[in-house]
Amino acid sequence: MKPFDYQRLETPEHLGHVEAGRFLGGGTNLIDLMKHQIETPDVLVDVTRAGMDRIEERGDAVLIGSQVSNTDLASHPLIRRDYPVLSSALLSGATQQLRNKATTGGNLLQRTRCQYFYDTARACNKREPGSGCDALDGLNRFHAILGASENCIAVHPSDMAVAMAALGAVVVTRKRDGTEGRIPVTELHRLPGDRPDLDHVLDEGELIVAVELPASPPRLQSYRKVRDRSSYAFAVVSAAIALDLEDGHMRNLRIALGGVAHKPWRATKAEAMLEGKMPEAALFMEALEQEMADAEGHGHNDFKKILAPRVVVAMLRELTGLGGN
Amino acid sequence: MANVSMTVNGRSVSGQCEDRTLLVQFIRENLGLTGTHVGCDTSQCGACVVHVDGKAVKSCTMLAAQADGSEVVTIEGLASGGELHPVQAAFREHHGLQCGFCTPGMIMSAVDMIQRHGGRLDEKTVRQELEGNICRCTGYHNIVKAVLDAASKMGDGTKVAAE
């Protein structure tokens, strides 16, 4: 690791008074990246002791402090009761010891697991802008099929963020000048375009202080993670779904996909086709095929174009009580 | 440089180290507690698990400075007065170890798990919650037996027969 200066943020209000640097949450991703010289901050600002570690119920929303650990969030009674999709997504990610350490804000801002990003001998526009993308014609089984660019086909690895995207969560931030920001989770992460080095839309020095979940989420929720081993593996494809069934009609339907894009992917086309309709297997498949119309594989990940719709359809069938056949 | 003070296995320790010193290095090199192992260096294998403020964490991906002011327990801090901790005893009895390299981290994770779940542990939960501890030898089957047995002895469940 390159030498750096370790500092602590006492409270979010002090943000303007600490040196500008990389924020350190649990560090479960950042410190690894620093070992590999992929991240080389001069200043590391530990924000875990700045009092942002509470979960509060506030009438129209639940406010999750950005330094609430993944373990505490997943096991919180309120989250387990009203937002089971979030709890389930959290528990399907990483491992117990990492969830103990990893924070809500840090989870959102974790970086891609693309092997070419991690291997400093290889070309990667995300790590070194302008160097190229060795994943495009390389080993890309885990890579994006939606919203990618010729510069980058990396995927965002978070499970938690996928569930938050389906719940309509909003990220609350604080800038160095003391102003607050509010960004829907679905707009926090960027698509790679020609700047794959930028993962998100936050300004330099802008700190995530909390994530807000709207109250009264849809009643039917589900998270499913498709992976190569039974646990502890990044998603090949994952999906989070939330909806209500009212008089047999699907309402407030939100579908978010993980493992398919540079950000949690809201399947808005499919949602639009299904909203207000009665559950029907053929309709599910049609909607998902529509969503996948622009999907593009890169060889090893072509199968995700088949897999992603199948996962969502299977989940919708189960959630709406259509069953297996 | 950072001045780091923490309680390790009940003993107050303090030392100076570079800000970039990892907790596992601090434990192994500065304190000489080499039972905490480094198997992957990227928080994936679990050989380096210790408890920080009562929670199991991977010490290879944590700065010593982050643990400043914390209470740390390592594998060396489990046994008391020459008597093995029930989880250590169960790992031995059920042959939950082979090469032994993953064992300290495995035991630290198991102790944390039992503390959280008490006697309510079942096989599925144990397998799920040990996902962050890889055993290549692989003694998973016996490790689960050892954890369940220790959990029942520490709580009041039924004894698990040794094989």
Place this chain on the structure above:
Amino acid sequence: MEQSTSKIIGEPMNRVDGPAKVTGRAEYAGDHQVEGGIAEGFIVEAPAAPGKIVALDVADAEAADGVVSVLTYKTVPQQKPYGSPEDEGRFTQSHAVLENDRVRHFGEPVALVVAETLEQARYAASLVRVEIETEEGVFNALDHKDQAEKPDSVDGLDEVDTQDGDFETQFSQSTHKLEVSYLTGAQHASAMEPHVTVAQWDGETLIVHMAIQIVASAVSAYANTLGIDEANVRIISPFTGGGFGSKLGVHNEAILAALAAKQCGKAVRVAQTRRNLFANGPHRSRHLQELKLGADASGKLRAVRHSSLASMARNYPFAEAPASPTRASYAADAIHTFHRMVKADIPKVDSMRAPGEAIGTLTYETAIDELAEMCGVDPVEFRILNEPTQDPTSGHAFADRRLLDCIRTGAAKFGWSGRVKPGSRMAGRKLVGRGMAVAIRPNTLSPAQAEVKLAADGRLVARLDMTDIGTGTYTILTQIAAETLSMPASQVLVQLGDSRFPETAGSGGSFGASSSGSALLDACAKLKSALSERLTESGVSANAFAMKDGRVLANGKRIELADLIGAEGLSADGAVDPDNHAKGQADYSYGVQFAEVEVDADTGEIRVRRLLGVFDAGRILNRKTARSQLMGGMIFGIGGALLEESLMDDRFGSFMTRDFAEYHIAVNRDVPDLEVHILDGYSEHSNPLGSKGIGELGICGAGPAIANAVHEATGVRVRKFPVHMEDLLDRLPAV
């Protein structure tokens, strides 16, 4: 717990090293501390290869905080040429590093940065600037089939190729013909303890604490690399955190540590990071295996042809032999086997757990399953039908073969009831299938020596340079000594892993327990007869006696040991010579594995529900450690079938799956309902103990049993391993 002194061998005695391992007291190589401190070395890997270093700038690294020294080919101390002497084996030849400006493969060290702390060394290593002028390399054998050669030898077999019987005629006259090819992926052994060495010099003597499976050959490797006498190399390795073949020989960090310690004049530790290991540790290479099988209408095998193509690392003589099990499993009128290799510019290819059989049974036992299905014969019956009466290729008599006992026992215990129509069995949204396969692994004995010393207080110390890599060596050797000398196990102290102790062949090839155990048995028997003589001299004539707490109990009398052997004690040396055992016989361990899997009907995700193995490995030395070895092998087999693959980017010759998030080995939840059954046995021809190899047997046959079950679950035959969801996805039955 006090063990009975009459029968100790075979008992499920707890590991004697258990308390040290559960408390963190067991000292692995990297744990070793040295007075005066240890400097840390960090490897700088070649970013491209093959080629020539045209620029190497270490100025920034040398100027970085804490840096003690930077070793490059320009500054490294003198070494003997890599691979010399030519007439020695790969584990003892010179393993010179940083030899010159040539870079053989991706990730090969081009420099070692030594600093006071690990983070200082790691960071400074990133400051080394290296430029490689690359040449066209060979990375994938399949892209260079024209360069395939017959290797000088293959691992573990006398013959590279065999051609018994008239294959063409038998095949052409077969009623049922199968012609298939399989791809198996590259794999890394991935022991939990990465390769690590702490080296220091005491004058002319090199003292090394290292993770190693075979101490004696590592001594030779150091001597041959550094040009020093073997007597000036001391290796200490009391505990090794898993090996699985990867620690048979020395690797780059071992030599670098010795060179750096010399250069810096202090102790140096070089620990490979997990990432390093995928370029600086050995791996099992990718294989293409082509199989042609023919059977008559009744399902009797007539023709078998198995040919294998793989890469071997250029300048490193190792070729795996996947057709090994094909030569010994079933009777056929003609059996032809071939191994071809392409020399490639890739990291070292070497043994990984059950070389040959692990991937050989994976393909052969899958092909046999396919053929049985073509013949309309149940796979269990097919194997019974083709059971040979003598070794199918060599014609030798079997030393001890109870494969049919294993198969029949396994079928009964598993509840095998024949196959169902593939893709027809469901549980919820899961397609469920069952399969089986045979396990086979050659049993060998290697030369070994041991010494024992009995002290007047009744304590026995046994010493061998044997290693315990997790298998349980300390424990079984304790049991052998205690039983042979009729003394409590608690009074036996086994000391291992020191090059000053009598030489053994170490741990590898499943020969460790039998070989070192037989040598110790011999030493203890000699000690016993010497003690008997002393008894006779002292007027006590006894056919049998026992020892406890410094007393000998014979003919109802208690004699003080001190009076018999004096203060100096009594010593004996023992040995085992493989030439005296199983001569002219085909000697194998056997087993059978049954698997049940489920495949998600929507996603193709595969999970193993049940795995049952029945094994015959002769006499079991410790039921607890033996079971664990077999279970561990079976779980390893799940990895081979479904998870493990080191993916190389063939444009660069570099492995890209360089951590445990990418290289998937089984996690706890991947372990199914697991049953291990061991037949009671005694293989009298194999060795003086009557035991057979067990450490690799469990992996053999596990993978194909799972693959055959996947076929029954889905109706899909996948002929590449590991099998992934995408191999099934668009061919799953519509349900």
